[in-house]
Amino acid sequence: MPLPQPDLPEPAHPDVDSMLSRKFGKEVANYFSGSPLNRVSFLRPDHSFLSAALKHPSSTFLLFNKLEPLIKSPTALATATYAEVRPIIGDDPFEKTEEDLIKEYNSSQYVPQIVFLGLDEKHEGFVYKDWYKGQPWFAVDVTPTKSVTEAAEKLIAELTGRGLEFSKGRMHLSLPAQEAAVYAEARHLLDWNARNPYCAACGYPTMSVNAGFKRTCPPKDIALSVQNPERPPCATRTGISNLSFPRTDPTVIMAVVSADGQKILLGRQKRWPKYWYSTLAGFLEPAESVEEAVRREVWEESGIHLGRVVIHSTQPWPYPANLMIGAVGQAVPGGEEVHLGHDAELEDAKWFTADEVREALRVGTSGLGENAGPEYKEGGLRLPPKTAIANQLMTAVVNGFATGAPMI
Amino acid sequence: MPLPQPDLPEPAHPDVDSMLSRKFGKEVANYFSGSPLNRVSFLRPDHSFLSAALKHPSSTFLLFNKLEPLIKSPTALATATYAEVRPIIGDDPFEKTEEDLIKEYNSSQYVPQIVFLGLDEKHEGFVYKDWYKGQPWFAVDVTPTKSVTEAAEKLIAELTGRGLEFSKGRMHLSLPAQEAAVYAEARHLLDWNARNPYCAACGYPTMSVNAGFKRTCPPKDIALSVQNPERPPCATRTGISNLSFPRTDPTVIMAVVSADGQKILLGRQKRWPKYWYSTLAGFLEPAESVEEAVRREVWEESGIHLGRVVIHSTQPWPYPANLMIGAVGQAVPGGEEVHLGHDAELEDAKWFTADEVREALRVGTSGLGENAGPEYKEGGLRLPPKTAIANQLMTAVVNGFATGAPMI
Numbered sequence: 001m002p003l004p005q006p007d008l009p010e011p012a013h014p015d016v017d018s019m020l021s022r023k024f025g026k027e028v029a030n031y032f033s034g035s036p037l038n039r040v041s042f043l044r045p046d047h048s049f050l051s052a053a054l055k056h057p058s059s060t061f062l063l064f065n066k067l068e069p070l071i072k073s074p075t076a077l078a079t080a081t082y083a084e085v086r087p088i089i090g091d092d093p094f095e096k097t098e099e100d101l102i103k104e105y106n107s108s109q110y111v112p113q114i115v116f117l118g119l120d121e122k123h124e125g126f127v128y129k130d131w132y133k134g135q136p137w138f139a140v141d142v143t144p145t146k147s148v149t150e151a152a153e154k155l156i157a158e159l160t161g162r163g164l165e166f167s168k169g170r171m172h173l174s175l176p177a178q179e180a181a182v183y184a185e186a187r188h189l190l191d192w193n194a195r196n197p198y199c200a201a202c203g204y205p206t207m208s209v210n211a212g213f214k215r216t217c218p219p220k221d222i223a224l225s226v227q228n229p230e231r232p233p234c235a236t237r238t239g240i241s242n243l244s245f246p247r248t249d250p251t252v253i254m255a256v257v258s259a260d261g262q263k264i265l266l267g268r269q270k271r272w273p274k275y276w277y278s279t280l281a282g283f284l285e286p287a288e289s290v291e292e293a294v295r296r297e298v299w300e301e302s303g304i305h306l307g308r309v310v311i312h313s314t315q316p317w318p319y320p321a322n323l324m325i326g327a328v329g330q331a332v333p334g335g336e337e338v339h340l341g342h343d344a345e346l347e348d349a350k351w352f353t354a355d356e357v358r359e360a361l362r363v364g365t366s367g368l369g370e371n372a373g374p375e376y377k378e379g380g381l382r383l384p385p386k387t388a389i390a391n392q393l394m395t396a397v398v399n400g401f402a403t404g405a406p407m408i
Numbered sequence: 409m410p411l412p413q414p415d416l417p418e419p420a421h422p423d424v425d426s427m428l429s430r431k432f433g434k435e436v437a438n439y440f441s442g443s444p445l446n447r448v449s450f451l452r453p454d455h456s457f458l459s460a461a462l463k464h465p466s467s468t469f470l471l472f473n474k475l476e477p478l479i480k481s482p483t484a485l486a487t488a489t490y491a492e493v494r495p496i497i498g499d500d501p502f503e504k505t506e507e508d509l510i511k512e513y514n515s516s517q518y519v520p521q522i523v524f525l526g527l528d529e530k531h532e533g534f535v536y537k538d539w540y541k542g543q544p545w546f547a548v549d550v551t552p553t554k555s556v557t558e559a560a561e562k563l564i565a566e567l568t569g570r571g572l573e574f575s576k577g578r579m580h581l582s583l584p585a586q587e588a589a590v591y592a593e594a595r596h597l598l599d600w601n602a603r604n605p606y607c608a609a610c611g612y613p614t615m616s617v618n619a620g621f622k623r624t625c626p627p628k629d630i631a632l633s634v635q636n637p638e639r640p641p642c643a644t645r646t647g648i649s650n651l652s653f654p655r656t657d658p659t660v661i662m663a664v665v666s667a668d669g670q671k672i673l674l675g676r677q678k679r680w681p682k683y684w685y686s687t688l689a690g691f692l693e694p695a696e697s698v699e700e701a702v703r704r705e706v707w708e709e710s711g712i713h714l715g716r717v718v719i720h721s722t723q724p725w726p727y728p729a730n731l732m733i734g735a736v737g738q739a740v741p742g743g744e745e746v747h748l749g750h751d752a753e754l755e756d757a758k759w760f761t762a763d764e765v766r767e768a769l770r771v772g773t774s775g776l777g778e779n780a781g782p783e784y785k786e787g788g789l790r791l792p793p794k795t796a797i798a799n800q801l802m803t804a805v806v807n808g809f810a811t812g813a814p815m816i
Contacts, residue, residue, distance in 0.1 A: 033697035198611035286596035289441035
């Protein structure tokens, strides 16, 4: 059964009448963006704030087991309360200051990961320093492991007894847009913390600070020796190091149009279903502009030479840590011959007419593991769903992004 | 003495007549982009290719000492030959396959970092598999340390005896545009390799592969024990891990215009010279679209509420690993009051008229440590130079990006 397709989210500020909107069209808010939360990032080191937010009656917790979220169904996240997570995280993990916790660091003690996601300002209730109001959202890793095994297993048994479950795979593409954005934030941060337990500069274990948004390399570790816990110097302790902060990998994804603007280049990977194509994509490399990365990737994967590149919109993609930067590029005259022999990533790449793509956007879209819609006829072009920025880029092109017609 | 300001580079394909160019204006290629090299990224694991390229008579080497490049002057990089770097890198570091080098890994042996930058296709000469032609460019770390101390000191004495020097600080903003782009690629990769000697997943030392574009966590290390060199399992060895690949941090930088499009918001940091302002900027966070990150950062730093955000252009920034994503955002009506009390990053933020900014772009720009031009009058607004994307964003706005006038 195909999963229900969510509508795309509205932009955070639907100011349809601004000059930029009149000139560039309405903003395309891609799936996984459009979060309702104010992250108040500057409050993350403030344990008075975090402690009060954590214990406020309106505080809401997303739970993850091995990076999979607790859900009610494929179309709804489940949430938990402070009372429920307390046996795992303790009464107040923010009772001491961050400074004191760093001083007492003991790498042999397991601390379940907590991430402060932000305040949902639609719901008043919790108020901090007059300015900051809303329902606090947190994510907690409840994976049964080490010192929390028993408490986590007990909680999981309670939750699953109520009919809740931990999702498998990427079913989260069926969540409503705003839930998907909150889930993406939680998943990206939990994954980054789990993936980076050691310091890449010195090899010693690091600890989570700033409510899950920073990992620091403490100068002492009681696990080494209570009498002599000093560690060697580490470059991340002098000045600010990007190694201490979450990583996000910029990725380019692009609709390629022919020099005359009439055709669209699409490619396919071998493992995809028959007749399925999508836009080309790849990681941006060090010291490339987005525009250069688009031209390089398109040439490497398809042999096409691009001229002008225009960025269209962007999409967070938490598998595990990507920022998809969507662009439209136009082939230069004489640069349209497909050559797949440089990089062996694609099984095929070819030009489709705008009409073929328009029709496939109408009848041939679905998630990768799903069937196309009822109007789809075997042999026709198949394309990704609206939740994919690839779909939004192709839609923009068939609606005139690269020609004289309105852009979005 | 002010450093000479380079002209901005031309886009790689100046197809002034494409539909996208007619619609969106000519592409702005910011400083540090516009590289003349074809990176042929898919050839990096191929040691036959690398070995032949390294030893080809046209092969060209940028040298770095503690991440500072060898220069002839602040406006010209110096290059070296294979014969000159050979005492440091050895006759052929690519003689064995990558697979064999991983099998023989010994973390106690120092291997000077080499990065393959790409082929300059303007110069034929080296040819590989018929398709790939040009002058090979490499970067080599010649910092005198460990086993290469003597050879490196000798080479450095020779080079400085010829009047060359290793640059100090960020004088590279005075390089011609294409040299700056090649330097940026080299610097970003050398810095990433130097900054990440250990595996963040398991804490063991890693080794450079793919000609400087990947770090792998070998399953064995002869330095542990010749008889029993096995290491514990590591998550980066199963499937593809982003930890193995260079990191680039997406950053947003934005010209903010008022709801009526007539004013521009600029901010200043305390450490900047008097009267100096620039656009706001900040790091994109996990699971944010660029558009959301722009709105969050502007609100956190200035209290302004933005509606529509449009991406303008992007700029690589190799200090150490940023991708600057330049945008223009428009305040919503009623959301224009400045409030500096959320995040304490800025000393001031205020609205300037388009005329004030236009005049300052004409007379008040310079590098941070330099004097403004001869027409500048004390007390007038000072702004960053054309090499900064901030300058390009302000220029786009005063030229009508956010109004009815032509965009670029």
